[in-house]
Amino acid sequence: MSRFVLVTGAGKGLGYAVARRHLEAGDRVFALEYQLTDSLLSLQKDFSALTIRKCDLSSTGEVSEALQDLAASRASIDILYNIAGIFFESDRVPLEETDIDRCLLLYNVNSLGPLRVMKYALPFLKQGSVVMNVTSEAGSVGDCTRKGEYGYSMSKAACNMASKTFSNQMQGRGIRVFCYHPGWMKTDMGGEGARLSPDAITAGQAAAAVMDIAVRPEQIPENVMYLDYTKSPLNW
Numbered sequence: 001m002s003r004f005v006l007v008t009g010a011g012k013g014l015g016y017a018v019a020r021r022h023l024e025a026g027d028r029v030f031a032l033e034y035q036l037t038d039s040l041l042s043l044q045k046d047f048s049a050l051t052i053r054k055c056d057l058s059s060t061g062e063v064s065e066a067l068q069d070l071a072a073s074r075a076s077i078d079i080l081y082n083i084a085g086i087f088f089e090s091d092r093v094p095l096e097e098t099d100i101d102r103c104l105l106l107y108n109v110n111s112l113g114p115l116r117v118m119k120y121a122l123p124f125l126k127q128g129s130v131v132m133n134v135t136s137e138a139g140s141v142g143d144c145t146r147k148g149e150y151g152y153s154m155s156k157a158a159c160n161m162a163s164k165t166f167s168n169q170m171q172g173r174g175i176r177v178f179c180y181h182p183g184w185m186k187t188d189m190g191g192e193g194a195r196l197s198p199d200a201i202t203a204g205q206a207a208a209a210v211m212d213i214a215v216r217p218e219q220i221p222e223n224v225m226y227l228d229y230t231k232s233p234l235n236w
């Protein structure tokens with residue numbers, strides 16, 4: 001049966017790979033993207049089941065407006081993937097060199113972005129819907145060994161909290177919410193290090209892994225919400 005899937009960050013990296021795989025599986029995809037990429041536009045030529053909306057997740061007005069289009073289509077969402085995110089290589093520095101204002105930008109996109117999408121997608125969620133928030137192992141307080149990347153790690157921990165709170169709110173409605181670490185990926189965000197490393201996975205591999213959980217959430221025990229691409233639970 002064809003699913004209706006919402007994907008943020010669908011222009012490249014993991015978001016693009018997830019959108020593409022769902023389209024290939026015969027699903028309908030509602031894609032939110034910041035700047036329209038050629039690859040996403042060319043995907044639209046191949047798949048009429050792809051709808052694209054340009055939307056900056058740091059703007060409440062733009063997210064609200066983009067999701068209003070769903071009301072017109074009377075769609076209900078089977079899977080909501082919050083994948084869009086930002087990271088700055090130059091933030092791998094100690095506190096003395098940390099740009100605090102950039103932490104605000106990271107919080108706005110990585111934490112409040114998914115929260116905005118959940119808020120405005122809420123009317124379209126139903127029993128059986130899955131919300132897959134791609135955060136990171138960087139959001140784990142318990143396992144943190146970093147001595148820098150303050151803004152990114154804090155923004156991902158905040159998104160974990162938003163997800164847990166939303167999951168509590170959804171209790172009894174049959175809606176599963178996950179926080180997911182996709183692995184170190186050979187994407188623009190993964191950077192040169194990931195591209196050259198045998199330890200990093202491709203966006204296609206990462207997409208297959210996250211989709212496996214999103215389409216069959218029942219394989220993950222009810223008490224597991226924060227997990228990685230090997231399906232291993234992570235410490236909050």
Ligand SMILES: NC(=O)c1ccc[n+]([C@@H]2O[C@H](COP(=O)([O-])OP(=O)(O)OC[C@H]3O[C@@H](n4cnc5c(N)ncnc54)[C@H](OP(=O)(O)O)[C@@H]3O)[C@@H](O)[C@H]2O)c1
Binds near residue numbers: 187
């Ligand atoms: N890469 C890794 O190794 C890794 C590891 C752990 C977790 N993650 C997480 O996995 C997710 C996907 O990562 P990726 O490697 O696929 O990243 P990516 O290749 O850099 O793609 C990120 C996507 O997010 C979009 N985006 C950025 N700012 C946005 C905004 N304000 N509004 C709407 N969309 C925006 C980008 O759009 P534009 O291109 O138009 O800016 C792009 O499509 C992220 O949440 C990331 O934090 C990645």
